[in-house]
Amino acid sequence: xxxxxxxxxxxxxxxxxxxxxxxxxxxxxxxxxxxxxxxxxxxxxxxxxxxxxxxxxxxxxxxxxxxxxxxxxxxxxxxxxxxxxxxxxxxxxxxxxxxxxxxxxxxxxxx
Amino acid sequence: xxxxxxxxxxxxxxxxxxxxxxxxxxxxxxxxxxxxxxxxxxxxxxxxxxxxxxxxxxxxxxxxxxxxxxxxxxxxxxxxxxxxxxxxxxxxxxxxxxxxxxxxxxxxxxxxxxxxx
Numbered sequence: 123x124x125x126x127x128x129x130x131x132x133x134x135x136x137x138x139x140x141x142x143x144x145x146x147x148x149x150x151x152x153x154x155x156x157x158x159x160x161x162x163x164x165x166x167x168x169x170x171x172x173x174x175x176x177x178x179x180x181x182x183x184x185x186x187x188x189x190x191x192x193x194x195x196x197x198x199x200x201x202x203x204x205x206x207x208x209x210x211x212x213x214x215x216x217x218x219x220x221x222x223x224x225x226x227x228x229x230x231x232x233x
Numbered sequence: 234x235x236x237x238x239x240x241x242x243x244x245x246x247x248x249x250x251x252x253x254x255x256x257x258x259x260x261x262x263x264x265x266x267x268x269x270x271x272x273x274x275x276x277x278x279x280x281x282x283x284x285x286x287x288x289x290x291x292x293x294x295x296x297x298x299x300x301x302x303x304x305x306x307x308x309x310x311x312x313x314x315x316x317x318x319x320x321x322x323x324x325x326x327x328x329x330x331x332x333x334x335x336x337x338x339x340x341x342x343x344x345x346x347x348x349x350x
Contacts, residue, residue: 128275153336154336156338158341163343163346164343164344165237165324165326165341165342165343165344166276166324166341167341168338168339168340171338173336210275210276212276214336215336216335216336217335217336218264218281218283218328218330218335218336218337219281219289219336220266220278220281220289220291220292221266221276221278221336221339222278223268223275223276223277224275225273225274225275226275226276
């Protein structure tokens with residue numbers, strides 16, 4: 123079993139839909155949880171950053187972390203065609219250590 | 234301000250040749266990471282530098298892979314005797330490196346796409 127599991131998709135939704143992306147993990151040492159967005163032939167860019175359990179909202183994006191279930195989610199409201207990209211969950215234990223990534227899911231938002 | 238830059242953008246090489254990939258981190262960032270992204274495998278950690286030292290080399294897949302960082306800035310990832318399975322996108326990331334008890338945001342470069350024929 124990999125340390126971080128992410129549904130590989132792909133996922134296609136109509137414009138305006140609510141999108142839910144999820145990852146599960148097995149390493150209890152993970153304390154910091156991130157979502158990166160990666161456009162085709164570009165490097166990943168940080169979208170959301172959360173420490174420990176809880177919710178964080180930024181515009182149309184909400185990140186949720188449930189450490190008791192080892193489960194993290196990213197919700198995208200009112201999805202737009204410009205949200206079409208690959209979304210990667212990432213997590214780390216802290217102390218500027220390496221990040222462990224999910225495999226990523228490719229999202230397509232249809233106009 | 235300038236982000237993380239990597240060169241070359243693309244590299245095509247023949248099996249058995251050596252390649253060097255370069256990373257210029259964000260100015261002032263002391264922490265630097267190399268990752269590899271291949272189809273079906275996602276992003277995999279290779280090596281982490283703090284300054285010129287590499288406290289975590291655990292992700293280097295074989296002794297054909299090595300990396301160095303000089304002057305606390307530029308880093309070079311070298312792959313010797315390349316194999317077809319080395320074909321991937323090699324990504325570099327940097328972070329400030331100041332808050333050692335904390336997971337700082339890692340900022341990624343655009344990557345180098347390596348194809349080994």
